[in-house]
Amino acid sequence: DSGVTQTPKHLITATGQRVTLRCSPRSGDLSVYWYQQSLDQGLQFLIQYYNGEERAKGNILERFSAQQFPDLHSELNLSSLELGDSALYFCASSFGLAKTEQFFGPGTRLTVL
Amino acid sequence: SQQGEEDPQALSIQEGENATMNCSYKTSINNLQWYRQNSGRGLVHLILIRSNEREKHSGRLRVTLDTSKKSSSLLITASRAADTASYFCATAGGETSGSRLTFGEGTQLTVNP
Numbered sequence: 001d002s003g004v005t006q007t008p009k010h011l012i013t014a015t016g017q018r019v020t021l022r023c024s025p026r027s028g029d030l031s032v033y034w035y036q037q038s039l040d041q042g043l044q045f046l047i048q049y050y051n052g053e054e055r056a057k058g059n060i061l062e063r064f065s066a067q068q069f070p071d072l073h074s075e076l077n078l079s080s081l082e083l084g085d086s087a088l089y090f091c092a093s094s095f096g097l098a099k100t101e102q103f104f105g106p107g108t109r110l111t112v113l
Numbered sequence: 114s115q116q117g118e119e120d121p122q123a124l125s126i127q128e129g130e131n132a133t134m135n136c137s138y139k140t141s142i143n144n145l146q147w148y149r150q151n152s153g154r155g156l157v158h159l160i161l162i163r164s165n166e167r168e169k170h171s172g173r174l175r176v177t178l179d180t181s182k183k184s185s186s187l188l189i190t191a192s193r194a195a196d197t198a199s200y201f202c203a204t205a206g207g208e209t210s211g212s213r214l215t216f217g218e219g220t221q222l223t224v225n226p
Contacts, residue, residue: 002155002157002158031212033213033214035214035216042216042217042218042219043201043203043216044216045213045214045215048212048213056212056213058213088153090155090156092156092214094212097212098212099143099144099205099212100161100212101146101158101161102146102158102212102214103158104148104155104156104157104158105155106154106155107154107155109153
């Protein structure tokens with residue numbers, strides 16, 4: 001158990017819908033990262049937050065947004081969902097901004113029908 | 114796009130044998146990390162090796178890094194059936210790339226009892 005929690009574990013929804021994925025980092029960690037894992041794209045970095053502020057952006061679609069709250073939990077919002085958004089979404093956390101180990105949550109499996 | 118390529122894509126061995134997986138990457142790095150993923154589950158951090166290190170050990174794991182060849186290898190000694198999983202290398206890059214991780218495509222290891 002990495003100490004990173006993600007909810008829900010599974011999400012099934014329809015095209016055009018909007019969903020919210022939630023992540024709680026390990027106790028004491030200030031950085032939260034979101035990654036997407038799909039069969040065709042592999043594991044890709046989406047976005048990073050540090051202590052409530054956006055720090056880095058990867059190949060995140062404009063239909064996706066995220067935020068980190070004062071209690072350090074983070075949410076990833078996916079809107080206007082398409083079939084191709086079906087994937088495993090992982091949250092990871094680390095203590096600071098330094099390039100250290102990232103600890104991953106169990107993921108949310110999103111299925112868009 | 115993926116930073117690294119892992120080789121082989123799939124590896125099948127008998128329990129007790131050693132397993133070697135290789136990873137190549139393209140740009141300069143700060144560190145390289147190896148993760149394990151059991152089918153459809155979260156990623157478990159195995160080991161981190163910094164760009165100024167050449168070899169690191171952790172239990173039955175041995176990681177080497179050759180920055181001149183931009184490659185790394187992960188050796189699992191005396192493998193067990195429980196080592197069956199996908200193994201990913203991930204790089205944390207230079208100053209401009211922040212602390213995001215860029216993942217390879219992974220090696221699927223099967224250890225037969």
